[in-house]
Amino acid sequence: MKMSVIGGGTMGNGIAHVFAQNGHDVTLIDVKAEYTAKALKTIEGNLARQVKKETLTEADMKATLARLSTATDLAAAKGSALVVEAVFESFPVKKEIFSTLDAACGPETILASNTSSISVTKIAATTKRADRVIGMHFMNPVPVMKLVEVICGQATSPETLACVTQISKDLGKVPVTVQDYPGFISNRVLMPMINEAVYCLMEGVAERDAIDSVMKLGMAHPMGPLALADFIGLDICLDIMNVLHDGFGDSKYRPCPLLRRMVEAGYLGRKSGRGFYEYEQK
Numbered sequence: 001m002k003m004s005v006i007g008g009g010t011m012g013n014g015i016a017h018v019f020a021q022n023g024h025d026v027t028l029i030d031v032k033a034e035y036t037a038k039a040l041k042t043i044e045g046n047l048a049r050q051v052k053k054e055t056l057t058e059a060d061m062k063a064t065l066a067r068l069s070t071a072t073d074l075a076a077a078k079g080s081a082l083v084v085e086a087v088f089e090s091f092p093v094k095k096e097i098f099s100t101l102d103a104a105c106g107p108e109t110i111l112a113s114n115t116s117s118i119s120v121t122k123i124a125a126t127t128k129r130a131d132r133v134i135g136m137h138f139m140n141p142v143p144v145m146k147l148v149e150v151i152c153g154q155a156t157s158p159e160t161l162a163c164v165t166q167i168s169k170d171l172g173k174v175p176v177t178v179q180d181y182p183g184f185i186s187n188r189v190l191m192p193m194i195n196e197a198v199y200c201l202m203e204g205v206a207e208r209d210a211i212d213s214v215m216k217l218g219m220a221h222p223m224g225p226l227a228l229a230d231f232i233g234l235d236i237c238l239d240i241m242n243v244l245h246d247g248f249g250d251s252k253y254r255p256c257p258l259l260r261r262m263v264e265a266g267y268l269g270r271k272s273g274r275g276f277y278e279y280e281q282k
């Protein structure tokens with residue numbers, strides 16, 4: 001099947017990687033050729049890591065790369081069975097992308113968003129095919145994490161849900177269907193935990209490493225909540241807390257002032273070289 005992915009960032013290149021590895025022809029689209037070139041380089045590096053671990057053969061790596069093409073114009077998504085948008089979390093940007101895709105693609109195309117916090121219903125309403133718009137929320141790192149949170153907007157049809165569920169299973173993922181409420185399930189449960197960990201740090205209940213050790217060693221989480229916040233990006237964590245706070249109007253979702261302060265300082269986690277931990281800048 002022909003698939004298109006919009007956005008070559010961490011999520012977009014991971015999604016393109018997984019589609020191509022599973023036999024789909026993928027067009028990766030971003031606004032500049034240098035972004036798609038960088039995305040392809042990242043995919044190549046991640047595939048090489050799989051070859052080194054002997055979970056992929058050299059031949060499969062070559063075949064995967066051959067199934068990937070790039071473009072800088074959304075019109076290149078025409079003829080896709082499925083388009084997954086994975087650009088940054090800005091509704092005006094997504095609105096522009098979805099209305100352009102709606103005009104460019106035939107009626108057979110399902111339009112999905114990898115949004116982690118924007119309403120799928122609101123995105124769908126920017127198109128004339130709300131029944132064929134759905135949320136497909138992959139987790140980072142996409143090639144590793146099994147979950148796809150499949151989000152049904154108000155008008156998503158059962159046929160669209162069935163199709164996206166099957167495609168997700170064929171990728172070797174486990175799709176879980178959820179309804180379109182703020183934060184869906186993943187971030188409604190994950191982000192308050194991270195936010196509470198930041199409160200524990202701010203209030204001096206324990207040091208950073210102690211907080212992370214409690215959750216790693218006591219609850220078998222692969223990363224502690226503060227390390228995970230750095231991995232996700234503190235700005236993204238703050239945005240999602242704000243979405244939960246605004247969406248439910250419940251004070252239990254108030255973002256921790258320390259989280260706000262760190263974002264204001266530009267301490268965004270791994271991507272800025274500093275968050276709760278410090279990182280070597282690549």
Ligand code: CAA
Nearest residue numbers: 046049053055116138139140141143144187222223228232
């Ligand atoms: N592509 C391909 N393979 C990758 C990869 C990538 N980008 N990144 C890691 N891997 C593979 C490694 O090759 C390794 O494979 P093997 O098990 O076969 O050896 C495996 O993943 C583990 O990687 P590492 O050994 O390098 O490192 P690790 O053991 O410390 O694991 C981790 C890294 C997978 C990130 C792990 O720490 C983890 O699972 N962390 C939690 C991640 C998480 O919670 N993600 C969800 C974030 S929330 C989100 O995404 C949604 C949102 O809306 C905010």
